[in-house]
Amino acid sequence: MAIVLGLDLSTQSATAVVLDTAKGTTVARARSAFGADFPDRGHPEGFLRGGQGGEVHADPLLWLDGLELALDRLAELADLSGIDAVSVSGQQHGSVYLAAGYEAALVDGSRATSLSAKISPVLSRRSSPIWMDSSTAAECAEIAAALGGDQAVCDLTGSVATMRFTGPQIRRFAKLDPAAWAKTERVHLVSSFFASVLAGKDAAIDTGDGAGMNLMDIRKGDWAPAALAATAPDLAAKLPPIRPGSTVVGGISAYFVARHGFSSKCRVVIGSGDNPSSLVGMGASKPGKVVISLGTSDTLFAAIEGIRTDSAGLGHAFGNPLGGSMSLVCVRNGALAREVIRRECGHADWPAFSAAIDASPAAVSAVLPMEEPEITPRRAAGRIVLGAPASKATLPRAAVEGQALSLRYHSRWVGTPTTQLLLTGGASENPSISKIFADVFGAPVLRLAVSDSAALGAALRAAEGACGVMMADLEPVFCAPTSGDVQPNRTLRAAYDKLEAELAQTLLRKA
Numbered sequence: 365m366a367i368v369l370g371l372d373l374s375t376q377s378a379t380a381v382v383l384d385t386a387k388g389t390t391v392a393r394a395r396s397a398f399g400a401d402f403p404d405r406g407h408p409e410g411f412l413r414g415g416q417g418g419e420v421h422a423d424p425l426l427w428l429d430g431l432e433l434a435l436d437r438l439a440e441l442a443d444l445s446g447i448d449a450v451s452v453s454g455q456q457h458g459s460v461y462l463a464a465g466y467e468a469a470l471v472d473g474s475r476a477t478s479l480s481a482k483i484s485p486v487l488s489r490r491s492s493p494i495w496m497d498s499s500t501a502a503e504c505a506e507i508a509a510a511l512g513g514d515q516a517v518c519d520l521t522g523s524v525a526t527m528r529f530t531g532p533q534i535r536r537f538a539k540l541d542p543a544a545w546a547k548t549e550r551v552h553l554v555s556s557f558f559a560s561v562l563a564g565k566d567a568a569i570d571t572g573d574g575a576g577m578n579l580m581d582i583r584k585g586d587w588a589p590a591a592l593a594a595t596a597p598d599l600a601a602k603l604p605p606i607r608p609g610s611t612v613v614g615g616i617s618a619y620f621v622a623r624h625g626f627s628s629k630c631r632v633v634i635g636s637g638d639n640p641s642s643l644v645g646m647g648a649s650k651p652g653k654v655v656i657s658l659g660t661s662d663t664l665f666a667a668i669e670g671i672r673t674d675s676a677g678l679g680h681a682f683g684n685p686l687g688g689s690m691s692l693v694c695v696r697n698g699a700l701a702r703e704v705i706r707r708e709c710g711h712a713d714w715p716a717f718s719a720a721i722d723a724s725p726a727a728v729s730a731v732l733p734m735e736e737p738e739i740t741p742r743r744a745a746g747r748i749v750l751g752a753p754a755s756k757a758t759l760p761r762a763a764v765e766g767q768a769l770s771l772r773y774h775s776r777w778v779g780t781p782t783t784q785l786l787l788t789g790g791a792s793e794n795p796s797i798s799k800i801f802a803d804v805f806g807a808p809v810l811r812l813a814v815s816d817s818a819a820l821g822a823a824l825r826a827a828e829g830a831c832g833v834m835m836a837d838l839e840p841v842f843c844a845p846t847s848g849d850v851q852p853n854r855t856l857r858a859a860y861d862k863l864e865a866e867l868a869q870t871l872l873r874k875a
């Protein structure tokens with residue numbers, strides 16, 4: 365039994381959760397927000413707005429500063445010297461580019477310089493493309509052509525060539541700035557970068573996050589040489605290895621011992637993506653449970669038997685950090701679109717937004733609030749209105765119903781019957797929003813007693829990977845649902861079926 369730390373570096377924040385697996389308790393939780401805690405850095409939502417041609421980048425140095433702040437806050441709440449093991453969850457697809465000298469920067473244990481000051485001189489690319497980036501249509505087409513078409517890429521990597529995935533992003537960088545690409549010695553994902561920073565040496569990429577690159581053979585769980593060759597010159601030498609999610613990198617770096625008070629005996633387990641980590645944190649790593657995460661992105665995911673891919677080319681097969689695979693559907697216009705609607709309708713806070721939802725009739729109108737170019741469905745920005753037009757009064761409900769309907773429609777390929785939904789992410793705290801998801805999916809909605817499922821999943825992986833604690837013993841304790849689920853109103857089923865049919869027709873017409 366052990367004390368373990370899970371860290372989640374997601375789009376908007378860094379979260380740290382400490383668990384005591386012997387007592388079955390959450391010891392402490394701390395968070396830093398890349399926007400609110402660093403107002404002078406110009407990333408109010410954790411990324412840079414205004415990129416040209418669909419570019420959306422973030423600042424890896426801000427992520428490092430965010431990690432330090434979260435750990436500082438954690439150290440005020442808990443004795444970090446008692447932590448036996450740590451692992452990381454990271455927003456998926458984002459990549460960090462490191463030049464010669466990066467290994468010395470990682471191993472540098474001096475507390476006199478911050479992590480960001482150590483890493484800044486060895487960045488071969490100042491900013492990191494993240495999952496919202498849609499600048500790589502040309503590169504996706506080139507990779508697909510080189511590999512024999514969309515279906516061939518999907519069969520090989522679990523997804524068609526996808527604009528936010530790391531392979532197309534790497535190809536664009538190598539084309540636009542070949543000199544900087546030549547200087548790049550290592551490309552890390554957010555999760556493997558932070559595991560490397562924690563361990564003070566290169567960490568492998570796990571099969572969960574590796575699958576989000578269009579570079580991994582989804583069946584072998586290793587790099588696909590043909591995909592690497594189709595992407596960029598010398599790529600194989602610039603990537604860390606791929607390993608199972610339970611792999612131990614080594615001991616924690618001397619920096620964290622000196623600066624944050626960790627024990628030098630603390631072990632680091634390789635990282636994974638935030639959705640695969642959430643799968644673990646929600647206790648859904650065996651097939652049968654469907655999870656919806658309402659974070660910056662809205663995602664639906666489930667562990668699956670074998671490999672299943674989406675013939676429409678929108679959904680993905682990823683590795684499951686505990687072995688096997690998972691399916692995933694990702695909607696870009698999640699939390700930030702709900703915030704746009706909230707502002708537009710003049711609601712100062714979430715309780716006011718929720719009151720508007722509760723005062724509006726259900727299943728009358730649905731709006732897909734595509735404020736930014738959308739990933740699923742793949743469309744330019746512009747709202748899709750279904751059923752009766754929504755007024756300012758009814759728009760909050762219509763927008764959330766539209767988001768839920770879109771996830772329902774676009775996840776039909778997954779084939780896992782939705783007899784129960786597990787809800788996580790920032791908006792899952794909102795009972796009015798949970799109720800809409802229960803009604804639209806016609807299934808009871810459960811939340812877990814411990815929130816922050818991605819950080820929780822990282823902590824559980826650390827316990828299993830480095831401390832030999834069995835996941836079967838951890839899940840009943842840490843992944844237990846809160847008492848009381850949200851029951852659906854099943855009389856609404858026909859009305860939602862009609863709205864979903866209209867959505868299918870609308871998308872066909874616009875295709």
Ligand SMILES: Nc1ncnc2c1ncn2[C@@H]1O[C@H](COP(=O)(O)OP(=O)(O)O)[C@@H](O)[C@H]1O
Pocket residue numbers: 374375376377658659660661699700702703714788789790791792793794797
């Ligand atoms: N009560 C609430 N109702 C609806 N949305 C909420 C509520 N509380 C927080 N949020 C949303 O949660 C979002 C952050 O969710 P989170 O899962 O932490 O994001 P990420 O992991 O992508 O950084 C915020 O942008 C905010 O819109």
Ligand SMILES: O=C(CO)[C@@H](O)[C@H](O)COP(=O)(O)O
Pocket residue numbers: 374375376454455456457495528576637638639659660661662663692694
């Ligand atoms: O692109 C995807 C999944 O494929 C996103 O889900 C990112 O992983 C970002 O996650 P959040 O910050 O919204 O949790």
